[in-house]
Amino acid sequence: MTSFRFLHAADLHLDSPLRGLDADRSAPAARIRGASREALSALVELAIAEAVDFVVIAGDLYDGDWSDFRTGQVLVAALARLTRAGIRVVAIRGNHDAESQITRELRLPEGATLLSTRRPESVVLAEHGVVLHGQSFASRDVTENLALGYPPPRPGMFNLALLHTAATGRPGHASYAPCTVEQLARHGHDYWALGHIHTREVVLRDPWIVFPGNLQGRHINEAGGKGASIVTVREGRVAAVEHRALDVVRWQRVAVDCAGAADDDAVLNRVVRAVGEAVDAADGRLLALRLELSGPTAAHAGLARDQAATLGRLRAAALEAAPEEAFWIEAVRLGTRPAVPPAPRTDAVGQLLGGIATLPPGALPADLAEYAGQLLERAPGLRDALGPDHPAVQAAEGRIGAEWLDRARGMLLARLSDD
Incomplete structure (x- = not known):
């Protein structure tokens, strides 16, 4: 067998609309x-x-149907650059760009292949001793195990399979084309190039089963570096799988410990330092930051009293760390608390605070999760359509109730400090 290298990418979500940006005029939306x-x-x-x-691309080249032909032209231009350089491209459709979802079509350049939706298809790259297997999504909600229909490996060749799947399931992702790791491993292919899960994960190393993650984060729940994997094969065996960051905007959570901060200025100084460190580590990328403040501080009441004003003050202070074109603070999550707990109260407000404080951990999130989970199960495509930041999706994953309780408690305590 020969030696070669290939690039494994997935989930390009080209021209994802990112509708939530319109609500914040401070966002660098363009x-x-x-x-x-x-x-x-x-x-x-x-x-x-x-x-x-x-290059192999394991589904979701597009985020959905194009608003105009320019979206398709951007992809065709990129594929043409690759094929002109002598680089073959093989791709499959996923749930977002399933055949039923895309109403417009452009011819792909010679040397770029989009695999069939009707049945598993194989493409042979004879010069490298490689055969690539895969099947595209015909419709958005594929609930059957596509991998079971993939052909067996061809002897004497490196067998690579492309599959858009949630495998056994991952938080925040609908269970499309479900399969088990054991089923994939038993199939006999040398490398499974997976897509659909937006977090990079090496599921197995013998054989290699890899999610490269999405190419570019789209919101705070896709935080951290995003990109693709370069795979080196020597004498028919995978020798290395290397992640390469390709994102140009990086979403990132920045923790700021405010414990012991004596006043607002002390908190602002810590925010400036934390933002500066994040920008320095971003290697020139635009950062979309969520500040997460925590710890007991004398500044808590001022921070919690008017959280919109707090966001404005923190955004302005952070400009001391870096120019505004280097970062954007999309939100602040306030987890601080008073340095000295307030004295107990016996009036109605005190009873309200006591009720919040004594709620069993997870009680409200669990109730919300059950209701929202039932809703999403009735419409398999709804989770992806709403997006991970939608309250229904957050509730289904138990991510919303606890945060609301913490914010309500903090705001009440801040108001009480004024009485």
Whole structure:
């Protein structure tokens, strides 16, 4: 067998609309919305610079149907750059760009192949001794195990399978094309190039089963570096799988410990330092930050009294750390508490605070999760359509009730300090 290298990407979500940006006039909306195109360009440049032999894309090239032909033209232009450089491309459709979802179509350049939706298809790259297997989504809600229909490995060749799947399930992702790790491993293929899960994960190393994660984060629940994997094969065996960051906008949670901060200025100084460190580590990318403040501090009442004003003050102070084109603070989550607990109260307000404080941990989130989970189960595509930041999805995953309780408690305590 020959030796070669390939690039494994998935979940490009080209031109994802990111509708929530319109609600905040401070957001660098144009830069964030253009990030998926820039990340795709970075993928092409990486593949050419690394002289990979071919590229595989495991579904969700698009976020959905195009608003105009320009979205398709951007992808075709990127694929053409690769094929002109002698780099083959093989891709499959996922749930977002399933055949039933895309109403417009453009011819792909020679050397770029989109695998069939009707049945598993195989493409042979004879010069590398490689055969690629895969099947595209015909419709958005694929609930059957597609992997069971994939052909067996061809002897004497490196067998690579593309599959858009949630495997055994992952938080925040609908269970499309479900399968088990054991089923994939038993199939006999050398490398499973998976897509759909937006967090990078090496599921198994023998054989290699890999989610590269999405190419570009789209919101705070897709925080951290995003990109693709470069795979090196020597004499028919995978020798290395390396993650390469390709995101141009990076969503990041920044923890700020406010414990012991004597006043607002002390808190602001800590925020400036934390933002500066995050920007320094971003390697020139635009950062979309969520500040998470915690700890007992004398500044708590002032921070919690008017959280919109607090966000404005923190955004302004952070400009001491870096210019505004380097970062955007999309939100602040306030988890601080008073340095000295307030004296107990016996009036109605005190009873309200006591009731909040004595709620069993997780009681409200569990109730919300059960109701929201039932709602989402009735419509399998609804979770993806709403997005991970929608309250219904957050509730189904138990991520919303506890936060609301903490914020309500903090705001009540802040108001009480004024009485």
